[in-house]
Amino acid sequence: MTSLFDPLAAGALALPNRILMAPLTRARGTRGHVPTPRMVEYYRQRAGAGLIISEASPISVEGAGWPYSPGFWTEEQVAAWRPVTQAVHEAGGRIVAQLWHMGRVVHPAMSGSQPVSASATTAPGEGHTYEGKQPYVEARALRLDEIPGLLADYATAARNAIRAGFDGVQIHAANGYLIDQFLRDSTNHRTDAYGGSIENRARLLLEVTRAVADAAGADRTSVRLSPNGEVNGVVDSDPEALFTYAARELDKIGIAFLELREARVSGTFLGSAQPPVSPVIRRAFKGVLVLNGDYTPEEAAEAVAAGKADAISFGRPFIANPDLPERIRHGFPLAQPGAMASWYSQGDEGYVDYPRYDAAAA
Numbered sequence: 001m002t003s004l005f006d007p008l009a010a011g012a013l014a015l016p017n018r019i020l021m022a023p024l025t026r027a028r029g030t031r032g033h034v035p036t037p038r039m040v041e042y043y044r045q046r047a048g049a050g051l052i053i054s055e056a057s058p059i060s061v062e063g064a065g066w067p068y069s070p071g072f073w074t075e076e077q078v079a080a081w082r083p084v085t086q087a088v089h090e091a092g093g094r095i096v097a098q099l100w101h102m103g104r105v106v107h108p109a110m111s112g113s114q115p116v117s118a119s120a121t122t123a124p125g126e127g128h129t130y131e132g133k134q135p136y137v138e139a140r141a142l143r144l145d146e147i148p149g150l151l152a153d154y155a156t157a158a159r160n161a162i163r164a165g166f167d168g169v170q171i172h173a174a175n176g177y178l179i180d181q182f183l184r185d186s187t188n189h190r191t192d193a194y195g196g197s198i199e200n201r202a203r204l205l206l207e208v209t210r211a212v213a214d215a216a217g218a219d220r221t222s223v224r225l226s227p228n229g230e231v232n233g234v235v236d237s238d239p240e241a242l243f244t245y246a247a248r249e250l251d252k253i254g255i256a257f258l259e260l261r262e263a264r265v266s267g268t269f270l271g272s273a274q275p276p277v278s279p280v281i282r283r284a285f286k287g288v289l290v291l292n293g294d295y296t297p298e299e300a301a302e303a304v305a306a307g308k309a310d311a312i313s314f315g316r317p318f319i320a321n322p323d324l325p326e327r328i329r330h331g332f333p334l335a336q337p338g339a340m341a342s343w344y345s346q347g348d349e350g351y352v353d354y355p356r357y358d359a360a361a362a
């Protein structure tokens, strides 16, 4: 029976355990989206993860809607990421970069231009800006002649991540951001080759994945999807058909792993009335499958032992437990993360001040 502490080969990545750190936006970059020194310490502390998936990191100004998120489109950003990857490697860890374009969830106060999406739609609620939250504005449909430029932005960001020392990249195609806005039919009303049928709605995801795989190597490229439930106003009427197709096609590209963030009915991050699609995707996708969302260590061990997943990624547990794999290995108690305000604040507090478990003191 496979345990969380059995090694795992995911493409070119050799993972010593199956407890992965899920991507967590922490907003500790600069206003110019440059990584800061405190991020070096934060990621170093978490190097015991089988693999760290970095916080979502914009590929371009147009894609950057989260204040203080560190990006991948300038030389200054690449240079400031290097100490992060170096620290993780020196501590014996591995880290891939999550590449992000937020699409219609970018407020113009952040990017200086009208956001783009699959179609002219408006995200529900309010978007983040440096001046506080403001109602979203209507996005315009991405033009066909803009798609090559978008693919080039993804490829450049992937190359920049590799140049910055990352072991690979993850395409953020989940959670209602640009690629997900193309995938799911609540936000994709196009009538061209990128809309309508499942094949057409998955086209952008697959083109981005091929472009990134060409830049970083398919065996260092991963993809994150969120098949079930609504997020940022994005939902699909038939997630099983759509995401099974997407998973099969991603398999053909030979990506290192596929990660699914799935909500449960009573999920504490996001809930969903739609059932998880992962049991079906597990059969359609032959590569390494990582599951995420509300897993306890016990449930994670059970899922891996039962073959439902090859690994589990943990999000919130890694906020307050930098040494999460060691705690799970020894059955030490888990610390609880502090108030949500500290998740996205800019200081050290609630960020690098969670200690490792001290067995002697306990």
Ligand SMILES: Cc1cc2nc3c(=O)[nH]c(=O)nc-3n(C[C@H](O)[C@H](O)[C@H](O)COP(=O)(O)O)c2cc1C
Residues within 6 Å of the ligand: 022, 023, 024, 025, 026, 054, 055, 056, 098, 172, 174, 175, 224, 261, 269, 292, 293, 294, 295, 313, 314, 315, 316, 317, 343
């Ligand atoms: C503070 C915070 C930031 C997050 N940032 C990201 C992100 O940058 N990219 C992403 O794909 N998911 C992000 N998520 C979602 C997590 O990766 C994960 O899917 C979610 O927390 C559920 O997993 P968990 O129950 O183990 O926490 C974030 C979640 C939290 C709580």
